[in-house]
Amino acid sequence: MNQDMHTEEWVECPYCRRVIQAPNEPDVTFSCPDCGRELITYSKEEVNNALTVEVPTEIDKWNWGAFIFGTLWGLFNGVYWPLIFTLVICVLDLLSDFSIFMDIVWIISSIAISIILGINGNKLAWKAKPRNDIAKFLKVQHNWMVAGLVFVFVTTVIWFAIIEDAFHILKGLQSPE
Numbered sequence: 311m312n313q314d315m316h317t318e319e320w321v322e323c324p325y326c327r328r329v330i331q332a333p334n335e336p337d338v339t340f341s342c343p344d345c346g347r348e349l350i351t352y353s354k355e356e357v358n359n360a361l362t363v364e365v366p367t368e369i370d371k372w373n374w375g376a377f378i379f380g381t382l383w384g385l386f387n388g389v390y391w392p393l394i395f396t397l398v399i400c401v402l403d404l405l406s407d408f409s410i411f412m413d414i415v416w417i418i419s420s421i422a423i424s425i426i427l428g429i430n431g432n433k434l435a436w437k438a439k440p441r442n443d444i445a446k447f448l449k450v451q452h453n454w455m456v457a458g459l460v461f462v463f464v465t466t467v468i469w470f471a472i473i474e475d476a477f478h479i480l481k482g483l484q485s486p487e
């Protein structure tokens with residue numbers, strides 16, 4: 311061990327992205343000299359990033375936009391694993407020549423991704439791209455929810471129209487003129 315534990319190290323602040331000096335020692339709390347946010351140093355053996363991002367408790371809640379849009383929401387919020395996972399499932403479905411088993415796997419994994427993103431979406435998005443402004447973050451996620459509800463409403467109306475049409479066609483078939 312020839313490493314001096316009390317030297318400082320140049321790192322990137324996860325909030326303001328400025329290069330700052332951090333204590334070269336894990337679990338030390340200090341403030342970013344630039345944006346003033348509280349930061350905690352990490353052990354370099356554990357992660358590449360020398361700093362952790364603390365998720366504010368205000369955003370730790372259900373995210374309807376992430377639940378409804380899933381993969382698409384992830385793409386716009388820096389959460390890419392749902393897209394990668396969905397692509398893998400799609401390829402497997404294709405390779406299995408759309409077997410019922412892979413269709414079921416696809417449906418179950420889609421529902422699971424939606425629920426995971428509904429629960430953890432806010433935290434994942436915050437960690438992917440830390441912000442200074444909690445209110446602005448929540449406003450953006452609120453807009454995703456509004457868009458999601460509009461999407462669900464429009465989709466439901468279209469489905470009802472299709473079902474109603476099908477019902478009329480069936481009725482027409484059943485009563486010969």
Ligand SMILES: [Zn+2]
Nearest residue numbers: 323326342345
């Ligand atoms: Zn900073």
